[in-house]
Amino acid sequence: MTDLSLSDHAIAGKTAPPSEARAFRLPTQWLGVAPFFIFAIMFLVLPTLYLVLGAFQNAAGTFTFDNIVGIFDPPNLSNYIQCQYDSWISWVDGNCRLPTILAAYWISIKISLASSLIGAFAGLAIAIAIVRGGLPNWIRSATLTFSGVASNFAGVPLAFAFLATLGRLGLATVILNTVFGLNIYAHGFNILSFWGLTLTYVYFQIPLMVVIITPAIDGLKKEWGEAAATLGATTAQYWRMVVIPVIWPSFLGTVILLFANAFGAIATAYALTGSSLNIIPIVLYAQIRGDVLHNPHLGYAIAFGMIVITGLANVFYIWFRTRSERWLK
Amino acid sequence: MKSGRFWAWVVFALGAAYFFIPLIATVEFSMRMRRGVYSFDAYEVVLGDPRFQATFGYSVLAAIFTIILGVLIVVPTAYWIRLRLPQLRPVVEFITLLPLVIPAIVIVFGYIRMYGSNSPLPFLASDTGTNALLVIGYATLALPYMYRAVDTGLRTIDVRTLTEAAQILGAGWCTIIARVILPNVLIAVLSGAFLTFAIVLGEFTMASLLNRPAFGPYLQNIGANRAYEPAALAIIAFAITWACMSLIQILSRFAPRSANRPN
Numbered sequence: 001m002t003d004l005s006l007s008d009h010a011i012a013g014k015t016a017p018p019s020e021a022r023a024f025r026l027p028t029q030w031l032g033v034a035p036f037f038i039f040a041i042m043f044l045v046l047p048t049l050y051l052v053l054g055a056f057q058n059a060a061g062t063f064t065f066d067n068i069v070g071i072f073d074p075p076n077l078s079n080y081i082q083c084q085y086d087s088w089i090s091w092v093d094g095n096c097r098l099p100t101i102l103a104a105y106w107i108s109i110k111i112s113l114a115s116s117l118i119g120a121f122a123g124l125a126i127a128i129a130i131v132r133g134g135l136p137n138w139i140r141s142a143t144l145t146f147s148g149v150a151s152n153f154a155g156v157p158l159a160f161a162f163l164a165t166l167g168r169l170g171l172a173t174v175i176l177n178t179v180f181g182l183n184i185y186a187h188g189f190n191i192l193s194f195w196g197l198t199l200t201y202v203y204f205q206i207p208l209m210v211v212i213i214t215p216a217i218d219g220l221k222k223e224w225g226e227a228a229a230t231l232g233a234t235t236a237q238y239w240r241m242v243v244i245p246v247i248w249p250s251f252l253g254t255v256i257l258l259f260a261n262a263f264g265a266i267a268t269a270y271a272l273t274g275s276s277l278n279i280i281p282i283v284l285y286a287q288i289r290g291d292v293l294h295n296p297h298l299g300y301a302i303a304f305g306m307i308v309i310t311g312l313a314n315v316f317y318i319w320f321r322t323r324s325e326r327w328l329k
Numbered sequence: 330m331k332s333g334r335f336w337a338w339v340v341f342a343l344g345a346a347y348f349f350i351p352l353i354a355t356v357e358f359s360m361r362m363r364r365g366v367y368s369f370d371a372y373e374v375v376l377g378d379p380r381f382q383a384t385f386g387y388s389v390l391a392a393i394f395t396i397i398l399g400v401l402i403v404v405p406t407a408y409w410i411r412l413r414l415p416q417l418r419p420v421v422e423f424i425t426l427l428p429l430v431i432p433a434i435v436i437v438f439g440y441i442r443m444y445g446s447n448s449p450l451p452f453l454a455s456d457t458g459t460n461a462l463l464v465i466g467y468a469t470l471a472l473p474y475m476y477r478a479v480d481t482g483l484r485t486i487d488v489r490t491l492t493e494a495a496q497i498l499g500a501g502w503c504t505i506i507a508r509v510i511l512p513n514v515l516i517a518v519l520s521g522a523f524l525t526f527a528i529v530l531g532e533f534t535m536a537s538l539l540n541r542p543a544f545g546p547y548l549q550n551i552g553a554n555r556a557y558e559p560a561a562l563a564i565i566a567f568a569i570t571w572a573c574m575s576l577i578q579i580l581s582r583f584a585p586r587s588a589n590r591p592n
Contacts, residue, residue: 029413029414030414032405032406032409032413032414032502033406033409033410033414033417033421035401035402035405035406036402036403036405036406036421036424039402039465039468040424040427043436043440043465043466043468043469044424044427044428044431044436044469044472045427046439046443047436047438047439047440047442047443048431048435048436048439050439050442050443051435051438051439051442054442122344122347125340125344126340126341126344128337128340129336129337129338129340129341129344130337130341132333132337133333133334133336133337133338133340133341134333134334134337135334135337135338135341139341143341143344145574145575145578146348148574148577148578149567149570149571149574150348152524152527152528152570152573152574153566153567153570155531155532155533155545155548156531156533156545156548156549156552156566157531157548157562157563157566157567158563159552160355160548160552160559160560160562160563161351161352161354161355161560161563161567162351163552163559163560164351164354164355164357164358164359164559164560164563165350165351165354165355169358170354170358171350171353171354171357171358172350172354202347203347203348203351206344206347206348207348257429260429260430261429263432264431264432264433264434264435265432266432266433266434266533266534267531267532267533267534267545267549270533270549271533271548271549271552271553274553281432281434281534284434284435284438285434285534285538288434288437288438288441288538289538299438303434303435303438303439306432306434306435307430307431307432307435310430310431310432311430314426314429314430
């Protein structure tokens with residue numbers, strides 16, 4: 001409890017980690033983290049690896065790319081490209097159909113992208129409003145608390161809430177119809193559609209953005225604004241040349257995190273649309289339950305494709321994160 | 330600055346509208362069960378449903394086991410990493426983030442294929458085994474949040490001095506972790522635990538694919554077959570999430586802000 005012991009440890013901790021100093025004790029050192037690694041390998045790494053390997057094997061267990069090729073469904077894909085080309089040169093909408101699995105990936109990517117971009121911009125606007133907007137202090141803390149709750153309010157109950165709001169008998173639908181005379185269902189809106197699902201996902205995407213980006217906006221130092229003002233910068237210049245470049249990496253990083261967040265989600269979509277909207281997690285869900293594709297290894301390939309997409313997203317996330325940490329210490 | 334404040338209010342009002350209208354609509358819808366008047370019939374029906382009680386109880390139990398398993402795995406590891414193996418920190422942090430990269434449906438798909446009844450480790454051959462696998466799956470889902478919370482807690486105490494003091498007094502490793510470290514990071518552990526609780530309680534994917542009688546699949550089933558009960562259930566679920574988050578907030582007020590001395 002003296003200053004002496006403190007500095008000793010501080011120095012010891014920084015210059016030479018104990019394990020390096022006493023390398024011969026390594027086995028007992030590792031025993032302490034063994035349960036964690038055994039758990040992680042057994043229940044996280046191996047099951048995933050099993051699927052990844054399965055994606056590159058056929059029923060007999062030999063190595064093959066057939067499952068990966070199967071996702072792209074080459075005959076139907078070439079039909080689709082032909083159809084697109086024909087309708088393009090003849091100016092007639094040919095109503096082309098992507099192969100089922102590709103279409104499911106594509107709609108998943110579209111919904112995840114749309115909900116993460118809308119969530120990110122709206123969340124950023126709210127975060128800026130509560131940090132920089134000169135609103136009363138209680139609004140900031142209330143918003144942050146509510147965001148903590150709403151970002152965890154996903155899954156099946158969220159679907160129920162949106163059905164009660166924008167379903168055919170939902171409150172918002174009814175009020176828009178009776179008070180404003182606007183029948184949104186007659187105008188093509190449907191809660192069981194791309195925009196319906198996107199609007200629902202935004203309910204947890206915005207709060208997540210607020211929770212993650214608020215510290216970054218707090219990290220914008222007042223001195224930078226003052227320095228910019230001293231050098232004669234206008235507000236617009238300050239935003240364009242200081243704020244946006246500093247916020248940019250953490251903004252993009254969070255967009256990617258939101259994307260991955262939406263891409264793997266299934267419960268909300270399943271409760272909302274049943275299987276009427278074929279997003280890729282729902283296709284995989286049906287495949288696991290009943291082998292609807294009549295090829296177990298095609299299921300592995302779909303899972304592998306999902307890991308590739310969320311994995312790529314997270315590689316970018318980590319890359320942006322390290323860039324943003326340079327400024328926002 | 331005046332126009333800035335105006336726009337801040339506009340943004341805030343739009344946000345508040347987007348977030349409160351669904352809540353208000355859900356409350357309103359849940360009370361429409363009796364024709365013509367507002368009533369709490371839907372809540373009575375839901376709370377009186379034996380399947381609600383059974384599945385809710387099952388999920389609460391699963392959540393408690395998940396929290397215990399999570400604490401048993403995360404606390405010793407995070408402690409040991411801080412004390413002896415700081416060079417492993419990036420690896421462990423990377424692993425704890427994996428459940429955010431690999432979707433839950435993929436993880437459980439792997440379990441189903443790997444631990445089926447013909448495998449060397451047939452978790453799925455018995456009910457107990459399947460329940461255990463569900464808890465394990467939930468623990469992996471909670472790993473990122475649990476590890477974050479505990480590691481933040483450990484940052485605020487002087488792990489090295491506490492350990493040495495306990496060792497001088499003759500304590501073994503289990504005593505140190507259970508009676509010195511755990512009480513010191515209890516608030517952090519609890520906030521991780523409540524977050525885990527909120528995530529696990531209504532979880533759908535894993536429970537449904539492992540065929541467990543949990544709350545999530547029950548919710549989905551009610552949603553597909555009833556009109557007013559789902560809205561009541563949504564409000565109940567929102568209230569539970571809210572309660573968990575409030576408890577975390579209240580706990581964080583008791584948490585020490587920073588270490589008395591740097592580590």
